[in-house]
Amino acid sequence: MSGRSTPSRTGPPAETGTTAVGRPPRPPMGPGRGGPFAGMNVPAEKALNFWPSARRLLGTLRPERAWLVLVIVLSVAAVALSVIGPRLLGEGTNIIFAGVVSRDLPAGASKDEVIAGLRAAGQDSQADMLGAMTLTPGTGIDFTALASVLLWALALYVLASAFMWVQAYVLNGVVQRTVYRLRERIEAKINRLPLRYFDSIQRGELLSRVTNDVDNISQSLQQSISQAVTSLLTVFGVLLMMFLLSPTLAVIALVTVPLTLVTTAVIAKRSQKLFVAQWKHTGELNGQIEETYTGHALVKVFGRQQEVGERFRQKNAELYQASFGAQFISGLIMPAMTFIGNLVYVGIAVVGGLQVASGAMQLGDVQAFIQYSRQFTMPLAQLGSMANLLQSGVASAERVFSLLDEPEESPEAVGSVPAGGRGRLVFENVSFSYSPDKPLISSLSLVAEPGQTVAIVGPTGAGKTTLVNLMMRFYELDAGRITLDGVDVTAVSRRELRSRMGMVLQDTWLFGGTIRDNIAYGRPTATEDEILEAAQATYVDRFVHSLPEGYDTVLEDEGSNVSAGEKQLLTIARAFLARPSVLILDEATSSVDTRTEVLVQQAMSALRSDRTSFVIAHRLSTIRDADLILVMESGQIVEQGTHTSLLAAGGAYARLYEAQFAAPVAEV
Template sequence: MTENRDVTAAGEPEVERIPVDLQVEFAEEETAAPGPALPPQRGPGSGRGPFGGGAGMPVEKAMTFWPSAKRLIGRLRPERVPVITVTILAIIGVVFSVLGPKLLGEGTNIIFEGVVSSQMPAGATKAQVVDQLRASGDTQQADMVNAMTLTPGQGIDFSALGMVLLGVLALYLLSSVFMWLQGYVLNGAIQRTVYRLRGDVEDKINALPLKYFDGMQRGEVLSRVTNDMDNVSQTLQQTLSQMLTSILTVVGVVVMMFTISPLLALVALVTIPLTALITVVIAKRSQKLFVAQWKHTGELNARIEETFTGHSLVKVFGRQREVDVQFDAKNDELYTASFGAQFVSGIIMPAMMFVGNLVYVAIAVVGGLMVAGGTLRLGDVQAFIQYSRQFTQPLSQLGSMANLLQSGVASAERIFTLLDADEQEPDPVDALTTTDADDEGGARLEFEDVSFRYVADRPLIEHMNLTAEPGSTVAIVGPTGAGKTTLVNLIMRFYELDSGRITLNGVDTALMTRDDLRGRVGMVLQDTWLFGGTIRDNIAYGRPDATEEEILDAAVATYVDRFVHSLPDGYDTVLDDEAGNISSGERQLITIARAFLAAPSILILDEATSSVDTRTEVLVQKAMSALRSNRTSFVIAHRLSTIRDADVILVMENGSIVEQGSHVELLKAQGAYYRLYNAQFEAPVEQEA
C-alpha cells in the first residue's frame, strides 16, 4: 500500500515508493551502525503491505553486551553530582544496615551468657568455674565458658539488652531513611537521563533522511522509540539502585564477616566465584535470546501496524486467513524468543539460592564447631549467619537482575543503532536564500544537468535540463517508474543529487537550508493525510500563525466552506487520524485549503484528483486553479485530460524527458504523449474485443 501523504510547506511527506527495478535485497545481518537504508520495492513481496512475504527491513547484528551497557551507563554522565550523592547516601545506608547483625549478636550474647551466669554459683569467679569444669574432665564446656563474658549468679542484664535493641532500631531506621533518599535522588537522575535520550531520538528522527524511513517499516521505528525506550527506562529504574546497594552490601558484609571470623569469611567467599561462573554461563546464552525477543517485537508491531492500516483492503480481498497465519508465525517467533530468554535467565536466581543454602549449611556446621571449641561466641555465630544471608541475598539479586539488564541492553542496542544511522547532509553554514519579492508571481526553478540514482550502479535520471518559468504550470506525465515522483523528491531535497544542480530564482537549492526551501513549497498528494483535531486545526497546519479570517478565506477559495456547514460542528468538527467522518473528496479539499493557506511560491500536485468522483473533481480542479494562481506549479497526473491547460507538459520515460510542449503541440507530434493520450481511450475497446 502506497503511503503518499499530504504535507504543506512546513512538513515532509512520505512519498511514493521507489519502483520495483530499484529494489535490492537487504543482507540478513548488518553492522551495529548500518549505513543508509536502501529504498524498498513497491508491490508484492516488499514486506510493506499486509500480504508482503518478508519483514522488509535490515536485521541488525547484535552488539556485544558490555560495550552497549557501558554506553548506556555513559548516558548518566551529565548526572555526576546526583550519582555521587546517591553513592554517598547508599554507602551510609549500607553501613548502618550491616552494623545491625553485629549489634544483634551482642544482644544474643547478653541473653545467652546471662542465662549461663544465672546457673553458676554466686560469688564465684569465671576462672574458678572454668578450673572446676576442667578438673571434672569437661574440657569442651570449660572452653565455651572461658570464651564468654560471665558474672556468675547475676543473670540477664536487661538494661544492656535494652540499649542494644534501641541501637539496632536506630541503625535500621537511619538505614531506611538514607536508602529512601538514595532512591529519590537516583529516580530523578534516571528520569532526566531517559528524558534526554528521548529528546536525542526525536532529534535523530528529524535529522534522518527520507531514504532511511523508506527502508524501515513504520511499526519497527515506532517499536524502537516506544517499547524499547520504555524498556530501557524500566531497566535503569529497577536495576541501578538495587545493583549499587547490592554491591555495597556485599563489600560491607565481607568486611564485617572478617572482623568476626576470617575462617568463616573464607567459607562464605566460596559463593563469589560460583555466582560469577553461573551468571556468566547463563547470561551468555540468554543475551542472544533477549536481542531476538526485541527484534521480533519490532517486526510484530510493524506487521500489526500495516495490517490495521490496510484493514479494509484485507477484508475486500478476503485475506484475513493469510494475515492471521502471518501474524501467528510472527507471534510464535516472539513467544519462542521471549519464553527462552525469560526461562534461561530465570535459572540464575534458583541457582544462586542453591549456592547460598550450601554456604549457609557450611557456616552453621563450622560455626557450631567453633563455638563448641571456645574460639567463637554464640552471638557471633548468630550474627555471622545473618551476614551470610545478607551476603548471598544481594548476590542472588544481582543474578536475578541479569535478565532485566540483558533485556534493557538489548533494547538499548536497537536505540543506539537508530542513533548511529547516517544523517542527512547538514545545511550549509552560510546558507543562501531568495527574497520574498523574488517569489511574487511564482518562483523560477531550473534543473541544470541533473543526474540521480537510488542505487549506485542503476542510473535513473541522467543529465536532465528543465526550466519552470515563474507562474507557469508544468505537467509531468509518463508511465509508472518513469521518475515523476523522483523529480519531486529532488525539488524538495528529500534526496541529494549525484551531479548537477537545481536552482530556485537563481540560487542553488543545495546552498539553502531545507526549512527555507520547503517553506516555499506546498504539496497536495493523492493520499490525503489529516491529523487528529478539528477541520480548522487541519487547515491552519499550513500556517499556524494564520488568523481566523485567513483560515476562512482559504476555506472559501478551495470550496471547503461549501460542505463544512453541513457538519454538526462546522469548522470545529473533530477528525480522527483517518478522517472517516468525511468523504475522500472533502478530505482532499481540506488538504488543498491547507496548501492554499501556506501561500507557497512553488506548488506540487501529485495525482491530487485521482481518488475522487467526477463531480468532486470539478470542485477540486477549481480549487487547484485558484491555488495555482501566481504560483509555479508542478502537476503529476495520469489522467491526461486534467492537464490540457498546462503551460508545459513534460513526458518522462526511464528518468529522461523525451518530449515537452503544450497539449496541442504534443498531440500534433504524435510521439510518446500522443500514444499515452490515446491509450486511455483505446484500453476499454481492447478489453471489449
C-alpha cells in the same frame, strides 16, 4: 511537513517550517526499496556486542555525574548502617544467652570461680564456652542493656531505609532525565534522517525502537544501577564484618564468589543471543501488526485473513520461543545462586557451632555471621540475576544506537532564497538513481517560469514523483543542480527551501485535532478570517457546516470521520492558506468526485496564480490548460509542449491521451 513527525517507509521525516501538505509521495520501487510488507524476512541481526554497547549506554549517564555521586554516597551510608545491624542483633543474642546461662549459676560467685569449678569437674567444653561469654553468675538477663541494643538496631535500620528511599528518588530522576534526553536525540535524529532510511525499514520496527526499546532501557537502568551499587557495596561491607568476626568462616563464605562468577558466566552466555532475538522479533511483530492494521480493509477485501493470521501466529511463535528461552535460561541464575548460598549456609552453621562449643566464638556472633552470610549471598544472587535485566537492556540499547548511528542528511546550509522570489525553478543536467546500478534520471534539464503551470505525465515508475522529491530535497542529487530564483537549493537550509514550497498529495495526512487546526497547519500564524477564506476557496466550508461542531469538529484516527474526498479538500485548503512560491500537486484531486473536481480546479487556478506549479496527473483531462506538459518515460523527458501541440505531434502524449479517451476496451 512541520510539526508532528510520522515515520513512514515511504515518507521523509517532518521538518519544521515546511508547508508541504499530506504524506510524502511514494517513490518508485527499486532494488532494496520497501514494499507493503518489506523487511519481514530480513536477515537475523548480528550477535550482541555486549561490552561496547554497555559502555556506550553508561556513557549516556555522563551529564548526571554529580547526582550519581550522591546516589553512591547515599548507598554507602545505607549499606554501612545495614551491615552494622546484624552485629548489634548478635550482641542482643549474646545478652539473652548470657542471661539465661548466668541464671543457673550460683549467685555471688565470680565468673572465674565458676569456670575453675567446671574445669575441676572435667567439664572443659562448658568452661571454654563460659570463658567466651560476658556474664555475672546469678543475675539473669540484663533487659536494660538488651533494650539499648535493640533501640540502636532499630534506629540504624530506620536510617538505612531513609537513605535507601532518598537514593531511589534521586536515581529515578537520573534515569528519567537520561531517557528523556535519549528520546529527544531519537526525535531529532528521525528529523535528520534521509528518506532512503524510511524506505528501508518497517514503520512498526522503527516505532518499536522508539517506544519498546527505550522503555526497556529505562527499566533496565533503573533496576540495574540500584542493584549493582547496593549489591557491590553490601558484598564489600559484609565481607569486612565477616573477617572481623571470624576469618575461618569468612573464607568458607568466599567460596561463593568463584562459584557465582562461573555459574553466571555460563548461563549469561547462553541467554545473550536469545535476548537479541527477543527484541528483534518484537520489532518485526510490531511491524506486521501495524501493516495489517493499516491495510485491514484490503486484507478483508482480498480474503487474506487466514494468511495474515498464519503469518502472525508464526511470528508470534518465534517471539514466544525467543522470549521463553531468554527468560528461562537467565532465570536459572537466581536458583543456582540460592543453591550455592544454602551450601555455604550449611558449612557456616556446622563450623560455627563447633567454634561456639570450643569457646572460639559466642552464639550471638555465629548468629550475626549467619545473617551476614545471607547478606553476602543475596547481593551475589542479585548481581547474577541482574545479568538477565542488563542483557535485555543492552540489547535494546544496541538497537537504539544503531538508529542513532544511521547516516544523516547532508549538513544544512545557511543561505536563503531572495525575499519576494516568485518561484523560478531550473533543473540543470540533473541525474539521480535510487540504486547505483539502476539509473533513473539522467542529465535532465528544464525551466519552470513564475506563474507557469507545469504538468508531468507518464507511465508508473517514469520518475514523476521522484522529480518533485528532488525539488523538496527529500533526496540528494547524484549530479547537476536545481536552482530556485537563481539560488542553488543545496545552498539554503531545507527549512528555508520547503517553506517556499507547498505540496498536496494523493495520500492525505491529517492529525488528531479540529478541522480548524488541520487547515491552520499550513500557516500557524494565520487569522480566523484567513482560515475561513481558504476553506471557502477550496469548498471545505460547504461540507463543514454539515458537521455537528463545524470547524471545531475533532478529526479521529487521521480523519476517519470524514470521507476521502473531504480529507483531500482539507489538505488543499492547507496548501491554499500557506500560499507558497512553488506549488506541487501530486494527484491532488484523485479522491474527489467529478463535480467537486471541477470546483477544486477553479480553486487551484486561483491558488496557482503568479506561482510556479507542478501538477502530476494520470487523468489527462485535469491538465489540458497547463502552460507546459512534460512527458516522462524511464526518468527522461521524451516530450514537452502544450496539450494541443503534443496531440498534434502524435507521440507519447497522444498515445496516453488516446488510451484514456479515444481507444475502446482492447482484448489482451
